[in-house]
Amino acid sequence: MEELIRIQNLNKSYGKKKVLKNINLSLTSGKIIGLLGPNGSGKTTLIKILNGLLKDYQGEILIDQQPLGVHSKSIISYLPDEPYFENWMTTTDALNLFKDLYQDFDSGKAISLMERMNIEKNVKIKELSKGMKEKFQLALVMSRKAKIYILDEPIGGVDPAARDFILDVILKNYAEDAVVLISTHLIADIEKIFDEIIFLKNGEVVLHEDSEELRTKRQTSIDEIFREEFKC
Numbered sequence: 001m002e003e004l005i006r007i008q009n010l011n012k013s014y015g016k017k018k019v020l021k022n023i024n025l026s027l028t029s030g031k032i033i034g035l036l037g038p039n040g041s042g043k044t045t046l047i048k049i050l051n052g053l054l055k056d057y058q059g060e061i062l063i064d065q066q067p068l069g070v071h072s073k074s075i076i077s078y079l080p081d082e083p084y085f086e087n088w089m090t091t092t093d094a095l096n097l098f099k100d101l102y103q104d105f106d107s108g109k110a111i112s113l114m115e116r117m118n119i120e121k122n123v124k125i126k127e128l129s130k131g132m133k134e135k136f137q138l139a140l141v142m143s144r145k146a147k148i149y150i151l152d153e154p155i156g157g158v159d160p161a162a163r164d165f166i167l168d169v170i171l172k173n174y175a176e177d178a179v180v181l182i183s184t185h186l187i188a189d190i191e192k193i194f195d196e197i198i199f200l201k202n203g204e205v206v207l208h209e210d211s212e213e214l215r216t217k218r219q220t221s222i223d224e225i226f227r228e229e230f231k232c
């Protein structure tokens with residue numbers, strides 16, 4: 001197993017508000033990891049830092065043994081929590097953009113995923129529904145042969161029937177030696193694919209465990225454990 005993400009003593013504040021508090025994590029290859037926590041617990045902030053989008057933090061981050069930078073950008077395939085395409089773009093423009101930006105992008109795979117999703121070529125992205133946009137973006141992100149996939153709420157906007165399809169896309173398309181970090185609130189729908197679970201509570205990691213061991217130890221589902229931990 002290769003350590004692909006190492007986070008040491010990570011702290012981040014917005015003004016006076018501390019939103020990430022002394023985070024330490026080591027994430028290794030071959031795992032699908034659930035980053036779980038209630039609204040405002042810091043999931044998106046952590047994900048943005050890993051993707052080099054927020055720079056004013058304290059602590060050390062190593063991606064594939066190297067500090068954040070050109071190398072980390074080249075090996076992380078990132079699905080943001082909001083669609084990032086420009087209004088004028090068509091599905092084909094976005095496909096070509098990914099082809100230009102990422103050497104590891106497999107356009108044949110993306111086209112076949114689009115076909116399975118009934119997303120046509122040359123359609124204006126702004127004319128797709130929210131769920132279709134999310135599926136399209138996921139198809140592009142999962143068509144890279146990346147070492148690290150970071151997916152912020154990949155099933156948030158799609159209907160329950162489409163969720164299993166999305167999980168299938170994730171499971172069938174990540175390389176076995178990659179790490180997949182997925183943030184979500186919809187734990188019951190997705191927990192079966194997690195190898196490890198991280199609970200983030202008020203900016204702190206309160207649990208990081210193998211999901212099977214956790215279920216066996218507590219004799220219940222991750223969803224139930226989450227509800228218990230974060231009871232209002």
Ligand SMILES: Nc1ncnc2c1ncn2[C@@H]1O[C@H](COP(=O)(O)OP(=O)(O)OP(=O)(O)O)[C@@H](O)[C@H]1O
Binds near residue numbers: 014039042046
């Ligand atoms: N740009 C910002 N300026 C100030 N505070 C922010 C900013 N972005 C996030 N925060 C605050 O940081 C905290 C963590 O937010 P973050 O979006 O990382 O949480 P989250 O776990 O992803 O939440 P959600 O599940 O609702 O998306 C929250 O208290 C939020 O209000």
